[in-house]
Amino acid sequence: MTSPFLSISSNWSRRLSGLWVAASVALLLGGCTAMTAQNPSSPLKPVNAVSDGGDARLMLKGADVVSYFTAGKDATGSPQIKSVYQDVTFRFSSAANKALFDANPAKYLPQYGGYCANGLVYGIPWGGDADTWLMQDGKLYIFGGAGSMAAFKLDVPGNIKMADKYWSEEAQGSNSFVQRAKRLVLRVPHYKNGEELDRMVKAAAQKG
Numbered sequence: 001m002t003s004p005f006l007s008i009s010s011n012w013s014r015r016l017s018g019l020w021v022a023a024s025v026a027l028l029l030g031g032c033t034a035m036t037a038q039n040p041s042s043p044l045k046p047v048n049a050v051s052d053g054g055d056a057r058l059m060l061k062g063a064d065v066v067s068y069f070t071a072g073k074d075a076t077g078s079p080q081i082k083s084v085y086q087d088v089t090f091r092f093s094s095a096a097n098k099a100l101f102d103a104n105p106a107k108y109l110p111q112y113g114g115y116c117a118n119g120l121v122y123g124i125p126w127g128g129d130a131d132t133w134l135m136q137d138g139k140l141y142i143f144g145g146a147g148s149m150a151a152f153k154l155d156v157p158g159n160i161k162m163a164d165k166y167w168s169e170e171a172q173g174s175n176s177f178v179q180r181a182k183r184l185v186l187r188v189p190h191y192k193n194g195e196e197l198d199r200m201v202k203a204a205a206q207k208g
Contacts, residue, residue, distance in 0.1 A: 038176045044086035046176035048114035048128040048142070053079060055089040060142070063130035065090060065108045066097035068140050074130045108140070112167050115176075116144035118152040120163035122191055123183040125176045136160065151197040154204055162190070 037049045037057045049057040059065065067075035077091025081098050084090075085105045092098040101108050112120045116127040117134070127144030134141045134149060136156060143149040152159050166188070171179050192200070 035175075035177055040087040042086035042088070043173070044088050044109075044113070045173055046113050046115075046125055046171065046179070047088055048110075048125075049088055055079075055082070055091075057088045059088050059090050060110065060114050060128070060130045062091040064093040064097055065110060065140065066101050067093055068133060068135060069108060070097065070100070072135075074133060110140045110142050112141075112163060112171070113176075114142050115171075116148050117141040117163055118143060118148040118159070120167050120171065121152070121159050122188050123166035123170050124180050125171045126180050147194070147198065147201070150201045154200060 033051045037051045038046045040047065040049075040057050047057065047059060049059050050061055052058045052062065062077045062079070064075045064077040067073060075093040077093055079091060081093070081095060082089055082091045083098055083102055083105075085101075090101060090105075092101065110128075110133075111117060113125065114128050115125040119126045119128075127148070128142040129144060130142065132143040132145055132149055134143070134152070134156075141152070141160075143152065166183075170183075
């Protein structure tokens with residue numbers, strides 16, 4: 001998945017213009033269906049969900065969130081084996097996994113609504129692929145690709161602390177489209193673009 005972290009001029013007028021354009025593009029390209037899928041009227045908001053068949057808000061495109069914990073791998077859930085939790089649909093690869101989820105849903109929820117954990121380090125709820133993930137201290141973190149995960153792993157404790165901060169203070173309970181448009185223009189102080197992160201990852205690999 002392409003990283004959203006691109007360079008933008010610091011000129012204030014261009015920032016405001018960029019914010020308007022980003023929000024408009026999100027609305028035009030995403031449409032009402034995507035906005036509804038990602039922003040349910042429940043405490044579980046926003047979420048990395050899509051509309052699929054009869055499921056208006058399908059978490060992680062149908063990935064079985066329990067499989068990460070029980071089998072240590074990502075697995076595709078079945079449309080016939082599913083549960084709805086806080087207006088979001090979760091699919092499972094087995095009835096046993098569904099039963100585990102139903103008994104304790106909060107245990108199996110991916111962090112940051114299933115969005116890329118590295119994106120949340122910068123306050124941006126965007127992306128997140130079911131097959132790129134990390135288990136840390138019994139919690140599931142999803143990433144938008146191998147590059148994003150590698151950058152996150154440069155400082156896992158520090159990045160979790162930063163992502164937790166922006167999730168709790170800005171993203172959680174907000175509209176994903178508005179939040180990402182905001183933080184794509186009004187960058188956080190520690191912002192780094194994709195090229196900078198790539199250089200940091202390569203430098204760390206050379207030292208290691």
